[in-house]
């Protein structure tokens with residue numbers, strides 16, 4: 001059983017990646033396989049509404065999206081993580097959500113009843129909106145979203161600052177434990 005954590009920050013080794021790695025560690029601690037997928041430096045363009053995926057399970061845009069879609073399809077759990085940019089998820093993760101989400105919707109919903117959830121990092125504001133924005137994606141895709149001991153958010157500005165947010169880390173850890181628990185219950 002496997003959980004993929006997709007990091008939608010354009011900044012490598014940043015706060016979102018640190019938080020996601022922490023959550024994946026909690027999941028690995030329960031014996032599941034994990035993989036961190038970093039969107040930084042990948043070419044992920046937005047959906048262009050060509051509707052090819054309504055006819056067949058593919059996307060004609062030639063970039064890095066489709067192999068990630070296949071990994072998401074194979075996984076038992078999917079985590080989407082984003083820093084807050086202007087009160088919202090990043091354009092990078094939004095592009096992945098649009099395309100992976102639409103291919104899935106139009107091709108027998110392979111994400112159906114997988115476990116999923118989000119992680120958000122902010123300097124100061126916009127974290128509630130962004131968390132809701134990401135969680136809506138899981139809900140329309142018929143997925144199961146476990147909770148944690150707080151909302152899945154942590155604070156930091158410069159790279160590494162999130163490591164000082166003890167409650168944020170604990171929340172992300174407990175979320176990972178609940179993801180692993182839910183995957184084991186649903187798939188075990």
Ligand SMILES: Cc1cc2nc3c(=O)[nH]c(=O)nc-3n(C[C@H](O)[C@H](O)[C@H](O)COP(=O)(O)O)c2cc1C
Nearest residue numbers: 009014015016083085086087122123124125156157
């Ligand atoms: C373009 C841009 C917009 C941002 N907008 C917000 C914002 O609206 N609210 C906020 O709290 N932080 C905002 N930030 C700060 C980031 O969310 C913060 O630095 C975060 O830790 C970055 O995560 P990363 O290290 O994973 O890239 C913004 C940063 C950038 C570069």
